[in-house]
Amino acid sequence: MTKIATRNAYGEALIEIGKENEDVVVLDADLSKSTKTSGFGKEFPNRFINVGIAEQNLMGTAAGLAAAGKIPFASTFAMFATGRAFEIIRNSIGYPKLNVKICATHSGVTVGEDGASHQALEDISCMRTIPNMTVIVPADAVEAKAAIHAVAKIDGPVYVRLGRPAVPVINDESNYDFKIGKGVTLKDGKDITIVATGIMVNEALEAAEELETKGINTRVINIHTIKPIDVELITKAAKETGAIVTAEEHNIIGGLGSAVAEVISENHPVPLKRIGTNDTFGESGKPDELLKKYGLTKENIVETVTELIKRK
Amino acid sequence: MEKKIQELKQIATEIRKDIVTMLTESGSGHPGGSLSAADILTVLYFNEMKVDSKNPKWEDRDRFVLSKGHAAPVLYSTLAEKGFFPKEELQKLRKIDSMLQGHPDMKGTPGVDMSTGSLGQGFSSSCGMAMAGKIDKKDYRVYTLLGDGELQEGIVWEAAMLAAHHKLDNLTAFIDYNGLQIDGKNEEVLSIDPVTDKFKAFGWNVLKIDGHSIEEIVDSINKAKETKGVPTVIVAKTVKGKGVSFMENKVEWHGSAPKEEEKAQALKELGGEM
Numbered sequence: 001m002t003k004i005a006t007r008n009a010y011g012e013a014l015i016e017i018g019k020e021n022e023d024v025v026v027l028d029a030d031l032s033k034s035t036k037t038s039g040f041g042k043e044f045p046n047r048f049i050n051v052g053i054a055e056q057n058l059m060g061t062a063a064g065l066a067a068a069g070k071i072p073f074a075s076t077f078a079m080f081a082t083g084r085a086f087e088i089i090r091n092s093i094g095y096p097k098l099n100v101k102i103c104a105t106h107s108g109v110t111v112g113e114d115g116a117s118h119q120a121l122e123d124i125s126c127m128r129t130i131p132n133m134t135v136i137v138p139a140d141a142v143e144a145k146a147a148i149h150a151v152a153k154i155d156g157p158v159y160v161r162l163g164r165p166a167v168p169v170i171n172d173e174s175n176y177d178f179k180i181g182k183g184v185t186l187k188d189g190k191d192i193t194i195v196a197t198g199i200m201v202n203e204a205l206e207a208a209e210e211l212e213t214k215g216i217n218t219r220v221i222n223i224h225t226i227k228p229i230d231v232e233l234i235t236k237a238a239k240e241t242g243a244i245v246t247a248e249e250h251n252i253i254g255g256l257g258s259a260v261a262e263v264i265s266e267n268h269p270v271p272l273k274r275i276g277t278n279d280t281f282g283e284s285g286k287p288d289e290l291l292k293k294y295g296l297t298k299e300n301i302v303e304t305v306t307e308l309i310k311r312k
Numbered sequence: 313m314e315k316k317i318q319e320l321k322q323i324a325t326e327i328r329k330d331i332v333t334m335l336t337e338s339g340s341g342h343p344g345g346s347l348s349a350a351d352i353l354t355v356l357y358f359n360e361m362k363v364d365s366k367n368p369k370w371e372d373r374d375r376f377v378l379s380k381g382h383a384a385p386v387l388y389s390t391l392a393e394k395g396f397f398p399k400e401e402l403q404k405l406r407k408i409d410s411m412l413q414g415h416p417d418m419k420g421t422p423g424v425d426m427s428t429g430s431l432g433q434g435f436s437s438s439c440g441m442a443m444a445g446k447i448d449k450k451d452y453r454v455y456t457l458l459g460d461g462e463l464q465e466g467i468v469w470e471a472a473m474l475a476a477h478h479k480l481d482n483l484t485a486f487i488d489y490n491g492l493q494i495d496g497k498n499e500e501v502l503s504i505d506p507v508t509d510k511f512k513a514f515g516w517n518v519l520k521i522d523g524h525s526i527e528e529i530v531d532s533i534n535k536a537k538e539t540k541g542v543p544t545v546i547v548a549k550t551v552k553g554k555g556v557s558f559m560e561n562k563v564e565w566h567g568s569a570p571k572e573e574e575k576a577q578a579l580k581e582l583g584g585e586m
Contacts (some may be wrong), residue, residue: 049478052470096418
């Protein structure tokens with residue numbers, strides 16, 4: 001299977017939308033080689049602003065550009081974008097509903113060797129609690145590129161969560177139709193549903209395949225838009241399959257798992273288990289080693305599904 | 313010009329009276345830092361800025377960002393005086409369902425160019441606006457007003473570096489240097505001086521003026537416009553609570569509203585009929 005990092009797809013998409021729309025400007029905080037905004041910078045130097053190592057000012061400047069009619073894409077690592085600059089995002093972007101696209105890379109434990117200080121595991125939680133904010137977590141490069149094109153066309157603040165390592169391409173670029181707020185049923189099933197986001201979508205698909213061999217007919221839903229979440233699709237899955245396992249590379253507090261729990265507990269309560277980091281910081285290591293250590297693998301999903309289905 | 317100066321002084325007086333009246337009505341808010349900035353906003357809106365009260369979102373307008381957002385009453389009084397909305401609205405300041413929030417809300421109030429209130433952020437946004445002007449090759453200018461205590465926010469210096477690096481000569485920042493912040497004198501809480509040297513070191517053109525001299529404010533803006541290749545900061549020495557004797561230089565009036573009898577006294581002192 002081809003592997004491409006979502007950040008690479010982001011870099012390519014930026015150049016494409018930069019050609020289509022002169023109002024697109026890109027800002028970075030001295031990480032343009034890592035966030036892949038540097039390509040846009042080379043192509044459109046007069047529309048690229050490196051604010052230096054100053055994430056608060058990154059967001060404040062982006063807000064001002066948006067207030068003057070530009071479409072700013074602001075990038076840095078997820079930790080610094082959503083953590084360090086949280087209050088600027090809340091007050092200068094979210095509150096005035098300004099058209100800023102916050103596209104942050106290096107989310108989750110798959111940052112790897114840099115360790116806990118650089119591994120954002122609360123960014124989805126922080127961003128989805130801000131009114132007016134749309135939150136998108138692409139599962140692969142195809143979805144990342146489609147998401148960037150889509151968010152450039154809507155008016156309002158968006159957080160897009162991107163990753164560092166190359167990850168399997170699971171969507172077909174030739175026919176992929178990305179709709180903000182609409183989940184995607186990747187595999188049908190009647191016994192249980194796995195609702196996954198980001199890099200955990202591929203793990204969910206592989207887990208579902210293995211579960212079939214054990215006689216468990218598993219539905220797999222990709223929720224690429226955490227907010228606004230697809231209430232209809234998730235409620236339908238709860239009704240039709242009677243149990244849900246969520247999977248995300250994020251703290252189980254506040255992220256996809258919490259969002260799904262909110263949806264089903266209000267609409268159709270069924271047994272639920274959340275897979276994610278369990279209220280803990282990460283650490284240094286190789287991405288694959290960390291995913292294994294923090295329970296973010298196909299095997300963990302298979303085990304969780306097998307346990308949860310007994311509670312139906 | 314002399315006639316114009318007199319006219320501006322009278323407008324500033326009207327704005328001060330509105331500040332006192334609206335704050336008495338609201339029962340909370342920030343009179344001290346609103347009164348200290350009244351002359352600067354008067355000159356900006358009535359002598360300098362290209363704005364259209366009938367078309368507040370006009371793309372080519374000059375922009376103003378009240379980075380010290382708690383001085384919202386001075387901005388609201390100025391905008392109402394300029395005709396962006398009826399003066400009656402001023403009496404709804406800080407009340408439920410009002411367009412006049414405790415701190416400026418660009419989505420709700422005609423003429424407000426940026427939502428502010430959390431210190432330092434408006435200055436950062438004003439840099440973004442000035443950059444947009446440069447990218448779009450427009451000749452509009454961006455003005456912002458910061459409090460002196462606000463300079464203690466780190467983002468101010470991030471933005472100051474950015475503005476100088478990108479040669480934002482279309483950006484002019486005023487510092488409302490009244491020397492006081494909530495907990496006391498700046499120099500006692502956390503010294504911000506030497507402010508002029510700091511901005512010079514950051515690559516800015518720095519001017520120092522009396523922030524209550526209409527002539528000096530007019531003159532400094534002209535100098536800022538003539539300065540090419542660098543942004544300009546105008547350090548305006550002001551008096552907190554200016555124009556109302558019992559509020560002047562009193563830190564207690566940073567964030568408390570006058571009562572009816574205090575309003576009457578303040579209006580009497582301000583006098584100045586249009």
